[in-house]
Amino acid sequence: MDNKTSNLSKVVENTLAELGNIGAGNAATSLSVLLRSKISMNIPVVKMCDFDDIEELVGSSDSIVVGVFSTINGGFEAVIAFLLTIGDAEKLVGMVLGEGAEWNSEIGISAISEIANILIGSYVASLETFTNTKIRYSLPEVCVDMAGAILSVPYIEYSQIGDRSLLISSELFVGDYKIDGHLLLISYSNSYDILLEKLGIGGLDG
Amino acid sequence: MGNIIKVGIADMNICHSPDKITTVGLGSCVGVVIYDGITDIAGMVHIMLPDSTKINNNSNKLKFADTGIDALLESLLKSGICESALKSKIAGGAQMFSYLLKSSIGNVGENNVIAVKNKLADLKIPIIAEDVGKNFGRTIIFDPQTYELEVSCVGKERYII
Numbered sequence: 001m002d003n004k005t006s007n008l009s010k011v012v013e014n015t016l017a018e019l020g021n022i023g024a025g026n027a028a029t030s031l032s033v034l035l036r037s038k039i040s041m042n043i044p045v046v047k048m049c050d051f052d053d054i055e056e057l058v059g060s061s062d063s064i065v066v067g068v069f070s071t072i073n074g075g076f077e078a079v080i081a082f083l084l085t086i087g088d089a090e091k092l093v094g095m096v097l098g099e100g101a102e103w104n105s106e107i108g109i110s111a112i113s114e115i116a117n118i119l120i121g122s123y124v125a126s127l128e129t130f131t132n133t134k135i136r137y138s139l140p141e142v143c144v145d146m147a148g149a150i151l152s153v154p155y156i157e158y159s160q161i162g163d164r165s166l167l168i169s170s171e172l173f174v175g176d177y178k179i180d181g182h183l184l185l186i187s188y189s190n191s192y193d194i195l196l197e198k199l200g201i202g203g204l205d206g
Numbered sequence: 207m208g209n210i211i212k213v214g215i216a217d218m219n220i221c222h223s224p225d226k227i228t229t230v231g232l233g234s235c236v237g238v239v240i241y242d243g244i245t246d247i248a249g250m251v252h253i254m255l256p257d258s259t260k261i262n263n264n265s266n267k268l269k270f271a272d273t274g275i276d277a278l279l280e281s282l283l284k285s286g287i288c289e290s291a292l293k294s295k296i297a298g299g300a301q302m303f304s305y306l307l308k309s310s311i312g313n314v315g316e317n318n319v320i321a322v323k324n325k326l327a328d329l330k331i332p333i334i335a336e337d338v339g340k341n342f343g344r345t346i347i348f349d350p351q352t353y354e355l356e357v358s359c360v361g362k363e364r365y366i367i
Binding site for chain 2: 060061062064069141143144145146147148149150152153155156157159160
């Protein structure tokens, strides 16, 4: 493994944290409007990580999660994922569709997918501004399963290129409901170099 | 009661009964168990990708069906498994998303299963049982005493293959 991908310099780390902050911040604002609820968020975690680190974010690899994934492409490639526990998915669907609505009904999953679409869309819009690049993103796809099984999908894709991925992780907390959602941006070595270049900090990660 | 030995992603391990061996959250990855039905030894590898020869970044042998199964077999033979009686059980190789990340190598899960089967056929190790494909994740536990592979999935009863 080369040094370049094992550690990030402080400048790069801070810039990417800010990117995550603005992305998730915009996403939080959109969600707040939709849900008419206060949304707070933490300071994003930025790291070069291997699979175990990604898994740790959501507990153990056999914990069941609702994941909504979208791929983005703007010269660099990444996956944006929104992850919820089953309990939080239930609360979120309850907020949108009224109490007693089943999160895993067709309409429940569709609501989660739409919320994720809004979050991802806002995140991407701020990425576009930040990098001054047109970014396309795929229609989000929902998957409910073991965290390990779901998160291994982008990891496998990227492991063809490198052993480690760039992870920017933000946590959103929805008002009094204590809903804790993870918004992740996962990218890999080649792409992440392009991203840094676009941010004007290419070459600072040695 | 023995311990349960864990196998991570792109990882392998060997166990002796009364211990059991497990890997958690197989998506498109495939879990391959090799045992002999005679001794109390079994080994498991959790492979991620089909073919080490098609990828430059192939230093971790356990990632790939071809090199991963070789590494597991080598390690099992050192532990004294009966070479003439080798058998296997496999699980995993799902397609977790229907259209997301349709990668350059197509359906990774399906390709992993094909690669594992080809490799086991090359090595003349019969597959006694399999639970592969579809669109859900699996957690598996193998008991080298009973040779049972227990599969658990979200929203389903556990079953034994």
